[in-house]
Amino acid sequence: MPIFHHLCDIPPEARGGVVCIGNFDGVHLGHAAMLRTARRTAQDRNLPLLVVTFDPHPLQLLRPEIPRPYLTTIGQRLALIGAFAPEAIWLIRPDKNFLATSAQAFETDILAAELRASVLVEGSSFTYGKGALGNTQSLRSAGTNLGWQVVEIATTQGVLSDQTIVDVSSTLSRWLIGHGRMRDAQILLGRPYALAGTVIHGKGRGTSVLGYPTINLQSHQLLPADGVYAGEAVIAGSAYRAAISVGNNPTFGDTGKTVEAFLLDFSGNVYDQAVELVFRHWLRDQHTFPSVALLSRQIGRDVHRIKALSKVAGESG
Numbered sequence: 001m002p003i004f005h006h007l008c009d010i011p012p013e014a015r016g017g018v019v020c021i022g023n024f025d026g027v028h029l030g031h032a033a034m035l036r037t038a039r040r041t042a043q044d045r046n047l048p049l050l051v052v053t054f055d056p057h058p059l060q061l062l063r064p065e066i067p068r069p070y071l072t073t074i075g076q077r078l079a080l081i082g083a084f085a086p087e088a089i090w091l092i093r094p095d096k097n098f099l100a101t102s103a104q105a106f107e108t109d110i111l112a113a114e115l116r117a118s119v120l121v122e123g124s125s126f127t128y129g130k131g132a133l134g135n136t137q138s139l140r141s142a143g144t145n146l147g148w149q150v151v152e153i154a155t156t157q158g159v160l161s162d163q164t165i166v167d168v169s170s171t172l173s174r175w176l177i178g179h180g181r182m183r184d185a186q187i188l189l190g191r192p193y194a195l196a197g198t199v200i201h202g203k204g205r206g207t208s209v210l211g212y213p214t215i216n217l218q219s220h221q222l223l224p225a226d227g228v229y230a231g232e233a234v235i236a237g238s239a240y241r242a243a244i245s246v247g248n249n250p251t252f253g254d255t256g257k258t259v260e261a262f263l264l265d266f267s268g269n270v271y272d273q274a275v276e277l278v279f280r281h282w283l284r285d286q287h288t289f290p291s292v293a294l295l296s297r298q299i300g301r302d303v304h305r306i307k308a309l310s311k312v313a314g315e316s317g
Contacts, residue, residue, distance in 0.1 A: 014088035017047035026071035027080035030156035038121040069222035103129025180225035
C-alpha cells in the first residue's frame with residue numbers, strides 16, 4: 001500500500017477512481033463504514049481507491065490555541081486505513097498555502113484536473129476548502145460539471161453499554177476515553193483503545209519499592225482518565241497481560257502525569273522500544289494509600305482481577 005506525501009508523486013494507476021477524503025482520527029465505526037463503502041464501490045466499478053488524509057490535523061494549524069490530542073498516531077491510522085486495501089494513500093502535510101485553497105479551486109485543480117476523481121465517498125459532515133465552505137452538496141453540484149458522482153454515507157450510530165443510542169464520532173470517542181469509559185469507547189472505535197509510544201526510564205519504584213516492576217510509556221495521544229486499567233502491552237507483535245496505571249502516583253506525591261504498566265507475563269529490558277498499551281477494562285480510581293505496603297497489596301489485588309478477567313475472556317472466546 002503506497003503512501004505518497006506529494007500530489008505529483010501519485011501514480012496514474014491510482015488516479016481516475018474512487019476518492020475518499022478525511023482526517024480519520026481514531027478510524028472509528030463511522031470511518032470504517034465510509035472506507036468499506038469506498039472499497040466496495042471501487043471493486044464494483046473496477047476502479048482504484050485513493051484515500052486522502054492529513055497530518056497534522058488542519059485545525060492544529062488554524063486553531064493552535066485549542067488542544068487536540070489524537071486518538072491514533074499517524075502510524076496506527078495508516079495501518080487501520082490500509083486494512084481497507086486502497087491502491088494508495090495521499091498523506092497531506094497541510095500548510096498555509098494548502099489551507100488557503102478555495103473550495104472551487106480544490107474541486108477544479110485537485111479533484112478534477114489532478115486526481116480525475118470518478119466517485120467521491122464522504123460522510124454527511126464533510127467540508128473542504130478555505131473556511132470549510134465546501135460540503136457534500138457543493139461537491140455533488142460540482143460533480144455534474146466535472147464528471148464525478150458523490151456517495152454520501154449516513155452518520156453511523158452505536159449503542160453504549162447503558163443502551164444509549166449515539167452518533168459515532170471522534171469527539172464523543174475522546175470524551176469517553178477522557179472519562180475512563182473504555183468499554184463504550186471500544187464500542188465506537190470497533191476495537192480497544194491503544195496508546196502507542198516509547199518506553200522511557202521512570203523512578204524505579206516498581207522494582208525497588210513495590211515489587212511490581214513497570215514500564216513507563218511516553219505517548220502523544222489522548223490519555224485516558226486517571227485510574228487503573230486491565231489490558232495488554234504489545235511488544236514486537238506479542239501481547240502480554242498488563243495492569244496499566246494512568247495518573248500522578250498520589251501515594252508518592254508526584255505531580256506529573258505518567259502512564260505505567262506492570263506486565264504479568266513478561267520480563268526483560270524494553271527501554272527505548274516501541275510499545276502499544278491496549279486498554280480493555282476500567283479497574284479502579286487512583287487512590288492515595290497510607291503506606292507503600294497497602295499500595296503493593298492493592299496492586300496484587302489488581303493483578304488477581306486481571307487474571308480473572310482474562311480467564312473469563314478466554315472461556316467466552
